[in-house]
Amino acid sequence: MIRKFFSKFINKMSKSLAIDLGTANTLILTHDGKLINEPSVVAIQENNGSKKVLCVGSEAKKMLGRTPENTYAIRPMRDGVISDFIIAEEMIKHFMRLANSDKGLINPKVIIGVPAGATIVERRAIQDAAKSAGARYVQLVKEPMAAAIGAGLPVSDPMGSMVVDIGGGTTEIAILSLGGIVIAESCRVGxxxxxxxxxxxxxxxxxxxxxxxxxxxxxxxxxxxxxxxxxxxxxxxxxxxxxxxxxxxxxxxxxxxxxxxIETPLIEICSRIKAVLDQAPPELASDIAESGICLSGGGALIKNIDVFFNSRLGLKFFPADDALMCVVKGAAKILYEMDDLKLESEQ
CATH class of the missing domain: 3.90.640.10 (ATPase, substrate binding domain, subdomain 4)
Known part of the structure; x- marks a missing residue:
């Protein structure tokens, strides 16, 4: 009883943040609807072997390809996972401060989308970076699950749904049913x-x-x-x-x-979509043929991309509403409505 009361008190006194930590952009959605959308770029100045963060996000992106000898702008995320732990930590810390400007007494609970194919080491690096940046608790969710939920697909129903989330570094492809991922693949093309x-x-x-x-x-x-x-x-x-x-x-x-x-990278994504479909049980494949395949992420905004995939694979494709926001919206929904969604516990 005391533990339950204390847990409710902690949640009330702290904010919760849903994060789509992307290779190109980072999106953060707070429990009260505040949105942060910034490029995943950090500008660094190096003097006598020491590094100093000059700026993060939009200001840092303006410096890409324009920096003097001792200054450089880098992306600490590669293929959806952390490539530079220290810089990624600084970036996450900066974005969390923006989202949590009216900070409560207790550090926020955070949920972060990660590629379905991320290794244990890569997942641990993301958790550790978020905790070092000030998160009280870090939950990870596979990006295709978050994208499907954010797109409004019936992932908890006894029927097959399919999502193709085209991000900056990776394309996440998954078939989902009964609250879990049946088949998933991370394609390092985006x-x-x-x-x-x-x-x-x-x-x-x-x-x-x-x-x-x-x-x-x-x-x-x-x-x-x-x-x-x-x-x-x-x-x-x-x-x-x-x-x-x-x-x-x-x-x-x-x-x-x-x-x-861009024909070659799109054909490569097509081949990965087909590879996932070829593994699908007949009943789920039939469901997908009827309902179509949902496209999310920034890549879904490319004009006629649904037409391209349809011409290559002969299936219906449709872009999600607010495609760029699907992962962060889905992550937020998992954070606040986990019991109602009836997801598998591993998510």
Missing amino acids: GDRMDSAIAEYVKNEFQISIGESTAELIKTRIGAATLPPGAEDKSFIINGFDRVSGAPKRIEIKSSDVVKS
């Missing part, structure tokens, strides 16, 4: 790989060099997975450097160029 493919295409086709920020801008402004007959072929002017003369150069790039450049 928005970052598409950005690299765009930059490589521009280098080969137009003989100019562009940075990752410009490639990402091209993708978000005029990007498309395919252009149906009669669709508008949008254009965008970009600046880069001529690879021969080294002089600044302006070119016009079109949506059709983006279609060509």
Whole structure:
């Protein structure tokens, strides 16, 4: 009785935070609906072997490719997991402070989405970084489960649902039923790989060099997975450097160029989707054929990506409402409504 009262008191005096700790962006949703959406980038200044954090998030992203000799901007997450523990800890701490500005007496309880294929070591690193950043308790949830719940799929029902969550570093593919993940795969292809493919295409086709920020801008402004007959072929002017003369150069790039450049990473995602479907029991495969496959994450926002996958696999695909928010919304729902969702305990 005393323990139950104390637990309720602790929860009331502290905030709870749901975190989508992504390779490209970190999203945090608080119990009262406050949202933090910042790039997963940290700017570091190094002097005489010591490192100092200059800024985190949007301000740090502006420095990518623009820093002087002793300063650099880095992404401490790679393929959805931590690649630099100390910097990741500083980043999480900064974002938690933003979300928890009116901090209570007790540190927050945190739930974080992790790739389904994350190893025990990778999962432990995320837990330890969050605890070092000030979390009172850290719960991990597999990203495809969180994405499916955030997208509103009936994951607790006795029927098959399928989600493809296309993030910056990874694409999470899963079939779910009866509150658990039946089959899941983490594919280390996502928005970052598409950005690299765009930059490589521009280098080969137009003989100019562009940075990752410009490639990402091209993708978000005029990007498309395919252009149906009669669709508008949008254009965008970009600046880069001529690879021969080294002089600044302006070119016009079109949506059709983006279609060509990102075809290879999209085909790789297609092959992983097919591999997961091939493992599905016949009853679940039948359910998915009828209900379709939900697309979430930033990659789901690429124009006509559902059309591309449909043409390749012959199944219905549909983007989730508010696709970018699915993982963090689903994680928050798990945190606050765990009993109602009837999920398997391992989630």
